[in-house]
Amino acid sequence: MTVRRLIPALAVTALGALALSGCVAKSDAAATDALTVSSTASACDVSGDAATSGTLTFDVSNDGDDVTEFYLLAEDGLRIVGEVENIAPGTSRTLTLVAQPGDYFTVCKPGMTGDGVGRAAFTVSGDAVALTGEDAEQKQQAVDLYAAFVKDQVGQLVPAVSDFVAAYESGDDEAARTQFPQVRAYYERIEPVAEALGDLDPRIDYREVDAVAEGLDWTGFHRIEKDLWVPAEGALNADGETPAWQDWAPSTTEERAAYGDQLIADVQELYDYVHGEDFSAVLADQGIGGISNGAIALLDEVATGKIQGEEDWWSHTDLSDFAANVEGSKMAFSLVRDFAEAQGDDGAALADEIDGGYADLEAALAQYGSLDAGFVAYTELTDEDKRALTDLINALAEPLAQLTNTVLA
Structure with a gap:
């Protein structure tokens, strides 16, 4: 906090660790079966802990009693590279993104507060994926992240x-x-x-x-x-x-x-x-x-x-x-x-x-x-x-x- 209260516009930007979803040519993305995620009050069970670079899909099911969220975090555990929120009990949502090679974490947040449950390491291997999408689309993804x-x-x-x-x-x-x-x-x-x-x-x-x-x-x-x-x-x-x-x-x-x-x-x-x-x-x-x-x-x-x-x-x-x-x-x-x-x-x-x-x-x-x-x-x-x-x-x-x-x- 400072005495000065004239604050510039907020910052919004794009992670180098992850290509923004929808910004990669289909031919460049590795074909990968969807991973499933089960979110409960105490667990965030992902069907796998590794994938190949390219288009990556998580099918997230809320098997608990509270609304939940699912995150893919960068290696530092702080930066969010993909997320789906407001998943009601008994429903499912899908997160689709383009993953670059690197180390990540998966985590669920039942109740949409706290630091989440079931944090687990997730690895993406393979070659880097080139961005080919529209500039406006990439900027919107940055805002969303x-x-x-x-x-x-x-x-x-x-x-x-x-x-x-x-x-x-x-x-x-x-x-x-x-x-x-x-x-x-x-x-x-x-x-x-x-x-x-x-x-x-x-x-x-x-x-x-x-x-x-x-x-x-x-x-x-x-x-x-x-x-x-x-x-x-x-x-x-x-x-x-x-x-x-x-x-x-x-x-x-x-x-x-x-x-x-x-x-x-x-x-x-x-x-x-x-x-x-x-x-x-x-x-x-x-x-x-x-x-x-x-x-x-x-x-x-x-x-x-x-x-x-x-x-x-x-x-x-x-x-x-x-x-x-x-x-x-x-x-x-x-x-x-x-x-x-x-x-x-x-x-x-x-x-x-x-x-x-x-x-x-x-x-x-x-x-x-x-x-x-x-x-x-x-x-x-x-x-x-x-x-x-x-x-x-x-x-x-x-x-x-x-x-x-x-x-x-």
């Missing part, structure tokens, strides 16, 4: 917030402190979506200094954060001037319940939005022009907040937010990378430069931990460490700023 990514992240955010709030409201602060950076990662990867919805992001993610400056009630993650990491005597707020205890006291049990319930309601509102027609319409209107702007917006989140250590002022978990913003930005770029490369040698060189920038930034972050294992407190970084990270952000931001004009050329 980005929409699926956002829905997946918000779908995981909902139960994670519920568990986090339960710990907070019950007074289990140790558990809540452990969950805090992990829960926020889902939000930080897709933060511009909420920032485009008026006062929803302020309710979920405003810092105290921002809420006070705009005369808003201070709620959300950072209000809860201040309860979980009680300010030390003499500590200042993020504005560097106001005493942390001025006009503030730890929340009562009743106040904790109110703040927790409000956060759950706000996250549910975000979930309802991204699963509704308005979100689909926004992405359709933005099209390819909004793709790289979303990647830039997330990197800006790092440059204007996280790198200053001002985001998570009390917990000092800024590096987790930093890493999640970078993941979301890279995800958006990965989906438009092919469109940049299609603009000739200059576009290909730009894409390679951006690839290198992300790789360098990720390698630097890895020195301090990971989202899974946790990062060191931001206060442990030296000024030299912060300058090095800032230099890497700036080095990536420069070519990334050229991406929109390139993909629109």
Whole structure:
């Protein structure tokens, strides 16, 4: 979250790991019998764990009691390369796509929330498949894949917030402190979506200094954060001037319940939005022009907040937010990378430069931990460490700023 609220159009892009469905000549696609998938409350049984590159079909049956989804994920387990959603109990849907050689994961998501069940490795072997489809079709597939990514992240955010709030409201602060950076990662990867919805992001993610400056009630993650990491005597707020205890006291049990319930309601509102027609319409209107702007917006989140250590002022978990913003930005770029490369040698060189920038930034972050294992407190970084990270952000931001004009050329 940054004080600046003028957010560019969202990013939507196309995975290099998977050719977009419908964009390959029939002669180039390997003939493969459909794989069957049985989704239940606790399992995602796929009839095979390997296939040959080319057109690939999954016939997904919902044999459980809740509406479900089926995903094919890239090797990093984060990027979605194909999905079908809203499969009602007792019904079936088909996912057809063109798979490139590589390592993937299959997973089902009963209830359309959480991180899914039955995640299993899936391998595609054979030769690479050339794209031959219409540009407009490929762009629409990119939009659809980005929409699926956002829905997946918000779908995981909902139960994670519920568990986090339960710990907070019950007074289990140790558990809540452990969950805090992990829960926020889902939000930080897709933060511009909420920032485009008026006062929803302020309710979920405003810092105290921002809420006070705009005369808003201070709620959300950072209000809860201040309860979980009680300010030390003499500590200042993020504005560097106001005493942390001025006009503030730890929340009562009743106040904790109110703040927790409000956060759950706000996250549910975000979930309802991204699963509704308005979100689909926004992405359709933005099209390819909004793709790289979303990647830039997330990197800006790092440059204007996280790198200053001002985001998570009390917990000092800024590096987790930093890493999640970078993941979301890279995800958006990965989906438009092919469109940049299609603009000739200059576009290909730009894409390679951006690839290198992300790789360098990720390698630097890895020195301090990971989202899974946790990062060191931001206060442990030296000024030299912060300058090095800032230099890497700036080095990536420069070519990334050229991406929109390139993909629109």
